């Protein structure tokens with residue numbers, strides 16, 4: 242089974258309504274206008290989509306942060322670029338990032354729900370996560386850990402519902418490889434250095450990774466790509482930001498032996 246994994250394109254734009262200056266969106270818009278706009282090049286996302294359309298993997302995975310401030314126009318811009326993919330017969334999986342769930346404003350909540358509906362090609366919705374899908378003999382555990390956070394922090398929370406779902410799925414059918422799809426990484430090198438950007442509540446999931454009941458985590462959020470895997474390829478793969486690093490990962494999975502191989506795809 243071949244999977245192509247990309248993440249964090251971070252499309253952005255100006256404030257889309259006056260109320261954006263009274264909620265967290267002004268932080269995202271400010272950040273985009275003075276920083277992200279110069280780092281994130283969406284032409285790399287175009288090339289990523291072209292690569293996936295040409296190579297036709299069994300599955301494509303996007304681990305979130307399509308946008309910078311979760312506004313409807315930002316989603317529209319990025320979804321338009323990804324359109325050939327979500328309209329194709331290549332199965333696509335998407336879980337929202339913290340920037341996609343930026344504020345509680347109704348139009349923004351509706352926009353991220355619409356993005357999940359489109360990107361998941363009707364297989365699931367925002368409200369039916371967490372869920373398990375089986376593709377070519379591999380169990381994909383799709384969770385959402387993103388929710389509007391306070392002004393200064395980009396925290397994610399792995400609540401009890403997600404934890405129980407993952408634990409229960411990993412206890413069943415040990416012969417079937419399990420891949421967790423999450424925006425936030427489960428492993429964290431410097432939890433206190435990254436306190437503004439971290440995930441809370443993943444302790445039991447690290448135990449499942451250690452005991453190999455959970456084979457692989459595919460994540461984004463950290464914009465520099467990394468691979469923390471053992472000799473058989475079990476562990477965690479962060480795709481990095483497709484638009485700032487031009488990075489993407491192609492993963493080959495041997496379902497019988499639970500072995501994974503990784504190839505970095507450089508889009509520049």
Ligand SMILES: [Fe+2]
Nearest residue numbers: 249306338462
């Ligand atoms: Fe991000």
Ligand SMILES: [Fe+2]
Nearest residue numbers: 306338339462
């Ligand atoms: Fe993120």
